[in-house]
Amino acid sequence: MxxxxxxxxxxxxxxxxxxxxxLAEAWLALVTLVVMVLAVPAVGALCGSLTxxxxxxxxxxxxxxRHVTAAVVVARAEHQTAPAQPDGSMGRVTRTRVVANWTAHDGSSHTGTLGTTLKAPAPGATFRLWTDDHGSPVPHPMxxxxxxxxxxxxxxxxxxxxxxxxxxxxxxxxxxxxxxxxxxxxxxxxxxxxxxxxxxxxx
Known part of the structure; x- marks a missing residue:
């Protein structure tokens, strides 16, 4: 080309x-080619680097x-399944909702309804849970x-x-x-x- x-x-x-x-069309085609070869890749590289x-x-x-802790299952929730929270990954999984207890990074105790990937979340079972500085559940870091x-x-x-x-x-x-x-x-x-x-x- x-x-x-x-x-x-x-x-x-x-x-x-x-x-x-x-002649103007011919020069325009040449300038476009030069810009395509030099400037376009540079723009892509710059944007990718900044991102x-x-x-x-x-x-x-x-x-x-964001801090990881262990949540302890108390009982299954009334609604059994819910979509996973976004966590920066490309896919989504189905989680079983349970009532659980957990201790936050600051030492405070919390109880709430969470989603877990445990197949049979019996009372006393534990699973990993990510929380913020105040103990609220958050997605795991990207x-x-x-x-x-x-x-x-x-x-x-x-x-x-x-x-x-x-x-x-x-x-x-x-x-x-x-x-x-x-x-x-x-x-x-x-x-x-x-x-x-x-x-x-x-x-």
């Missing part, structure tokens, strides 16, 4: 049939203020792998959007060039068309 674009620019330089819009830094900061914040995946996906989306913007701009400019070309043809035809084919026309 690069060779074809450059050859197109070179071919139109001294072509006697060249119109100004032809990664932001997610790492959020991950560090979560790890400082994993490093999930953060990296989100950062990569963000970079890819940013690069795709930048490429779409560049290509859309090129198409808009080409459309305007074509419109100008046809406007010139219409003006030329209005000027010379009525005399077309007449003997001595234009002499």
């Amino acid at each position: 690069a060779v074809r674009t450059m050859s197109g620019v070179w071919r139109w330089r001294h072509n006697p049939l060249r119109r100004r819009t032809d 990664d830094a932001s997610l790492r900061q959020a991950l560090a914040e979560q790890r400082r203020h 994993t490093t792998g999930a953060a990296a995946t989100h950062a990569v996906f963000s970079g890819i989306c940013a690069a795709a959007m930048a490429a779409g913007l560049v290509e859309g701009t090129r198409r808009l400019i080409v459309w305007r060039l074509i419109r100008r070309r046809y406007e010139r043809l219409d003006r030329a035809w209005a000027r010379y068309g009525p005399d077309w084919g007449r003997t001595g026309a234009g002499s």
